[in-house]
Amino acid sequence: xxxxxxxxxxxxxxRRTLTEANSIYxxxxxxxxxxxxxxxxxxxxxxxxxxxGEYEVAVDQLAKxxxxxxxxxxxxxxxxxxxx
Amino acid sequence: xxxxxxxxxxxERFPYACQWEVTCRCxxxxxxxxxxxFNRPVAIRQELxxxxxxxxxxxxxxxxxxxxxxxxxxxxxxxxxFNLYEHAISCxxxxxxxxxxxxxxxxxxxxxxxxxxxxxxxxxxxxxxETFEDITLGQGSYDRCLQAxxxxxxRQIPLVLKSTAMTLNHSEILAVKRYVESLGTVKxxxxxxxxxxxxxxxxxxxxxxxxxxxxxxxxxxADLQRDACRRDSVEPPPCRSGMHRFHIDAYxxxxxxxxxxxxxxxxxxxxxxxxxxxxxxxxxxxxxxxxEPALIRLATHHA
Numbered sequence: 222x223x224x225x226x227x228x229x230x231x232x233x234x235x236r237r238t239l240t241e242a243n244s245i246y247x248x249x250x251x252x253x254x255x256x257x258x259x260x261x262x263x264x265x266x267x268x269x270x271x272x273x274g275e276y277e278v279a280v281d282q283l284a285k286x287x288x289x290x291x292x293x294x295x296x297x298x299x300x301x302x303x304x305x
Numbered sequence: 306x307x308x309x310x311x312x313x314x315x316x317e318r319f320p321y322a323c324q325w326e327v328t329c330r331c332x333x334x335x336x337x338x339x340x341x342x343f344n345r346p347v348a349i350r351q352e353l354x355x356x357x358x359x360x361x362x363x364x365x366x367x368x369x370x371x372x373x374x375x376x377x378x379x380x381x382x383x384x385x386x387f388n389l390y391e392h393a394i395s396c397x398x399x400x401x402x403x404x405x406x407x408x409x410x411x412x413x414x415x416x417x418x419x420x421x422x423x424x425x426x427x428x429x430x431x432x433x434x435e436t437f438e439d440i441t442l443g444q445g446s447y448d449r450c451l452q453a454x455x456x457x458x459x460r461q462i463p464l465v466l467k468s469t470a471m472t473l474n475h476s477e478i479l480a481v482k483r484y485v486e487s488l489g490t491v492k493x494x495x496x497x498x499x500x501x502x503x504x505x506x507x508x509x510x511x512x513x514x515x516x517x518x519x520x521x522x523x524x525x526x527a528d529l530q531r532d533a534c535r536r537d538s539v540e541p542p543p544c545r546s547g548m549h550r551f552h553i554d555a556y557x558x559x560x561x562x563x564x565x566x567x568x569x570x571x572x573x574x575x576x577x578x579x580x581x582x583x584x585x586x587x588x589x590x591x592x593x594x595x596x597e598p599a600l601i602r603l604a605t606h607h608a
Contacts, residue, residue: 222395222396222397223397224366224369224371224397225369226312226321226369226371227312227315227316227319227321227369229312229313231312231371231397232307233371233397233398233399235394235395235397235420236419236420245312245371245399246307246308247307247308247312248306248307249306249307249308251306252306252307255306286306289306290306290307293306293307294307
């Protein structure tokens, strides 16, 4: 569940595992902007391309950061990997 | 890009945490209870309906509230308790439930396990049936409370057990603490404060321990002694209720905190946003820091 708490993007697991019973996850500005682009339709590459078209960022660095974010999101089951 | 558990500092005034007394109804009649005076059908009929609670909950979620404590009375004595609880979880609140435990069945424990709370806090007044039920006035409550604790522990639900030290149970407090410690992951909290009843009655105070009894109790346990020293040695900071924390009573009245209900804002007729940001700042509290005197102020002169 995504919450906006005082301007911060917070992910609160609803169906939590026991180890994350007391956990919330806070996304930084870039993380929140990427999270909001994950729509279940576009690929990671398409999201990166879209993001780079809007912000002045180095593609390589963004791709690395986005992969790391996706790993984190997968680990807390906030997203699921899909095959095409 | 993603960290666990770290929010940047909140704005000076932000509705981060809510304690919500969703009912004064209770299946027990604990002798020191401050809400039991409203545990009567006439008063219960005036409590917020399910729809009203869900609407206000949505307003809290919209405002950014993250921590929500559902208390009572006994919150599980509301027939709609799990509607409220599951809605709160689905809104993304970190939900804490204060309960006497005696209404928690195995099926309820399964529902808590399916949608985990932040924690459940249960009042464990004593380790003997006789003392426990002298306090709750509920026959069978001791066994049901211990059974609920087992149901929750079996499902590894985050649990806190707490006692209020009183004349009736002070000889068992250390045994309660040892019992809780034997459970491993469960935390123990000791309360010493008794409050007047919500209708102004002073009945609970007849069970208050003397200063000497409290000192002697704390001296018997290193943890309790440390906590007592910490409390005594530090000047309490000015009260900040209403800045990040607030209270809602069973009738939808928004207040600074559970212990200060002198002024209220009616959430049945007004919005939470207006109540929190416009009404609460005007409410009085004896423990707030005094206002800084304004060095210059606009004055209107009427001839």
